[in-house]
Every structure is written in C-alpha cells, then in structure tokens.
Amino acid sequence: MKWFNNFLTTLVPFMPRMLVGLIARKYIAGKTLDEATIEIKKLNEEGFLTTADILGENIGDTKAAQKPVQSYLTLLQKIKDAGLLSGISIKLSQLGLTHDVEKAWENFHQILMKAKELHLFIRIDMEDSPWTDQTIGFYRRARDEYENVGTVIQAYLYRSEKDIKEMIFDGPTNLRICKGIYREPEDISIKDKEAVRQNYFNLVKLCLDNDTFVAIATHDIELINTCEAYLKNNDIAKEKYEFQALLGVPVKKTMQKLLAEGHRVRYYVPFGQDWYPYSMRRLKENPSIAGYIFKDFFKFFRP
Numbered sequence: 001m002k003w004f005n006n007f008l009t010t011l012v013p014f015m016p017r018m019l020v021g022l023i024a025r026k027y028i029a030g031k032t033l034d035e036a037t038i039e040i041k042k043l044n045e046e047g048f049l050t051t052a053d054i055l056g057e058n059i060g061d062t063k064a065a066q067k068p069v070q071s072y073l074t075l076l077q078k079i080k081d082a083g084l085l086s087g088i089s090i091k092l093s094q095l096g097l098t099h100d101v102e103k104a105w106e107n108f109h110q111i112l113m114k115a116k117e118l119h120l121f122i123r124i125d126m127e128d129s130p131w132t133d134q135t136i137g138f139y140r141r142a143r144d145e146y147e148n149v150g151t152v153i154q155a156y157l158y159r160s161e162k163d164i165k166e167m168i169f170d171g172p173t174n175l176r177i178c179k180g181i182y183r184e185p186e187d188i189s190i191k192d193k194e195a196v197r198q199n200y201f202n203l204v205k206l207c208l209d210n211d212t213f214v215a216i217a218t219h220d221i222e223l224i225n226t227c228e229a230y231l232k233n234n235d236i237a238k239e240k241y242e243f244q245a246l247l248g249v250p251v252k253k254t255m256q257k258l259l260a261e262g263h264r265v266r267y268y269v270p271f272g273q274d275w276y277p278y279s280m281r282r283l284k285e286n287p288s289i290a291g292y293i294f295k296d297f298f299k300f301f302r303p
Helices: 002-014 017-024 033-045 066-081 101-118 129-145 160-170 193-209 221-233 252-260 275-285 288-301
Strands: 049-054 086-090 122-124 149-154 174-178 213-217 241-246 265-271
Touching: 033 049, 033 066, 033 265, 049 066, 066 086, 066 101, 086 101, 101 122, 101 129, 122 129, 129 149, 129 160, 149 160, 149 213, 160 193, 174 193, 193 213, 193 221, 221 241, 221 252, 241 252, 252 265
Parallel strands: 049 086, 049 265, 086 122, 122 149, 149 174, 174 213, 213 241, 241 265
Antiparallel strands: none
C-alpha cells in the first residue's frame, strides 16, 4: 500500500485544480471565515469541539505576515461573538518566523494578547525540525503571559521525550501529540511505523502520568484504542485529555463513539485562500493521504 500511495502522490499534482478543489472540500472548511463558521457550528451542534486553522505558512516577508495577523485577530473575535466552541492553531512560519524570529514574536504576541482578552485557547503548531527549538521557545514565552496556550510534539522525533520532560519541569503544560508529517533525516527521526506508534503511546503516558493535559491527535484506530484502554484502566479524569482528528479524515464513526462514551473530542478545521498549496504540501509530506484522495476521486465520479 505504501508504494501505491507514493505512486498516487506523483499523479495528484497533475489533476485539474478544479477537480482537486472538489475533492479537497471534504478536508477544508472553505475559503472564507463565514464558510468555516458554518462548519464549526455544525460540528459544535454534534457535540464536537473545534480548532480553527487559517491556512498558510512559510511567509518570509515581515510586511506580508501582517495579513495573517489581522486574519487571526478577526477569527478570534468571530469565535467569541458567535459563541463557537473553538480555539485557534497557528503556524509560526505564517508570522515570519523563518525570516525574523523577534518580528515573528511581535506578530504572535498581538494574537496571544487578543486570545487572552477574549479568554480563548491558542495552539502553537509544530513545523519541521529546523524550527522545533524556536517553537518551544515561543511556547515558553507565551505561557509566562497566558496559561490557556499549548503547543505540539511530534512522536517520530527522538528528541520529543526530552522536550516533554523539560516543559513539564518548567510548569503546567498543554501538549498536542501527533505522529509527525514532515520528512526528517534518519538521524533525528524514527522511521519504523511500529516504533513511532510505541513512542507515541509512551509520550501520551508521560503526559498523563505527570498531570499534563494531552491532546491525543491521531487517525490510527489501533493507537486510539490503546490510548482509550489506558485512560479507562487508570481512571484518568476526562478533563486531563481529549481526542483530536483532522476534518475530513475518515474516522468520524470512531470520533462519534468516543464522544458518546463521554470523552472530549475536537476537530481541526482548516480554511482559507491557501487551500491548494496546503493540499499539495500535505500530500508530499504524507503520501498516505493520497489513498484517501484516490477513494474520494472515484466516489466523486460514481454514478
């Protein structure tokens, strides 16, 4: 299956943009804030929490970074005014991190203070390994000013256990654990699928055993079941964790089951004008997504 997904990855960029857009609608909540608001309200009505994510990354110009800053300020106000059960997630490269670290902090700080004013949660997303230290550094600085903030740890990096232990030592911590989607060198990342899964579970346990809130963000059904069993067997309080999934990935029945059993469940809801480059980048970084798109392609044309 892996070779087949890799093969599909080479074909998808040649699909017409319009067709990619039709398929991507399942995974992206539209181009505008109004469209995203409709999707978030729908998920909220079903009992799910959400995290809104404005698409875009790798902005290398500090002036250009002002646009996403204003977009996030508007998004936060919309979440508050509409009474949405949602936080936000931000990629720091979208705010100019790869160009000017301190300017990126100034941009991020505007958003952080708006979230604090409105009492809304903000998640600092994790990007590829050259920016891991800076991302954790931003999180530490943000946590000193506002407790309702979190970041992300990627289970396929060897360094992740050490990073978690250091953040826990510093004080109250809120972490989203994911497997990781970026292509990283072998000397810093775990390549074996089962080893990544085991490390993921170990990191979740590390958080839970140290009174650290953990967002269990995976579409791996086996891993979800393993984590759920650990939660039940150890009588972990439900306010100490939540399960998370990305909009459109075919695990809705599992998420509904978790919700019905009393677990907190959150969907990540990406939206924005950058839907096409986002779709292409995610595909290159994670060929397994090609399998989902391939199935959707034939569903779309099925009589």
